[in-house]
Amino acid sequence: MRGKEKRWYSSCKWFVVLVILAVLIWVVWFVFFSYAFCDTRDCFNSRLEGCNKAKFVGGEEMIFEYTIKGFSNKGCEVRVQLLQGELNNQDSEKLETYEMTCYLPEGVIMIPEKNIGKCTGLLKEGLQDLVIKKLHTYLVQNLDNLNLDTLNVSEVN
Numbered sequence: 181m182r183g184k185e186k187r188w189y190s191s192c193k194w195f196v197v198l199v200i201l202a203v204l205i206w207v208v209w210f211v212f213f214s215y216a217f218c219d220t221r222d223c224f225n226s227r228l229e230g231c232n233k234a235k236f237v238g239g240e241e242m243i244f245e246y247t248i249k250g251f252s253n254k255g256c257e258v259r260v261q262l263l264q265g266e267l268n269n270q271d272s273e274k275l276e277t278y279e280m281t282c283y284l285p286e287g288v289i290m291i292p293e294k295n296i297g298k299c300t301g302l303l304k305e306g307l308q309d310l311v312i313k314k315l316h317t318y319l320v321q322n323l324d325n326l327n328l329d330t331l332n333v334s335e336v337n
Contacts, residue, residue, distance in 0.1 A: 215247065224248075225289045231256035241266050246292065254283040258292045262303055271310055278303040 218224040218236040227234035227248055236246045243264040249257040261279045265272030280301030282292035296304055 228256070228258070228284070229287055229289050231284075231286060237263065242272060244293065249281075251286070252283065255298075256284045256286060256288075258282045258284060260292050260299070260303060269310075271313065275303060275306040275310075278306055280304040280307075 216227060216232070216234045218227060218234050221236070221238060224234060224236035224238070224246065227236075231248060231251050233250055234246075234248045237243065238246070242262060245261045245263050247259040247261075249259060251257070259279060259281050261277065262272075262275050263277075265274070265276055267273075278301070280293075280299045280303035282295075282299040284290065284292060284295075284298065292299065293307065296307060
């Protein structure tokens with residue numbers, strides 16, 4: 181009987197050790213890798229103000245996923261991923277799943293892609309290309325009007 185009690189005690193000891201180890205792993209994961217999920221822009225803004233880890237999906241014309249990573253040496257680090265581009269713009273749809281990382285000043289509440297100069301990544305480059313293409317299209321469509329305005333000549337009908 182003495183041998184069975186010893187084996188049972190040894191088995192229980194290992195079980196307790198494994199449970200404690202599992203709890204420690206869960207706590208470490210929760211503290212370092214988990215994010216609060218925000219359903220509203222207000223929730224996200226309050227988390228952004230303190231640079232607290234959070235995830236938020238939102239946008240108007242394009243849908244982005246924002247992930248506040250926390251503080252880094254450059255500021256509050258926010259990862260931005262494009263989930264859905266503008267429905268009537270093929271070029272923006274090509275950027276879906278692209279990401280960029282933005283660094284915002286501490287305590288500032290703003291949409292990260294509004295100040296694209298503070299961002300790095302493929303999504304930033306793609307968004308800049310979209311702006312350049314739109315500007316180019318606008319200039320080409322209005323070149324006649326711009327030339328007449330520059331020369332101070334009125335159009336004859």
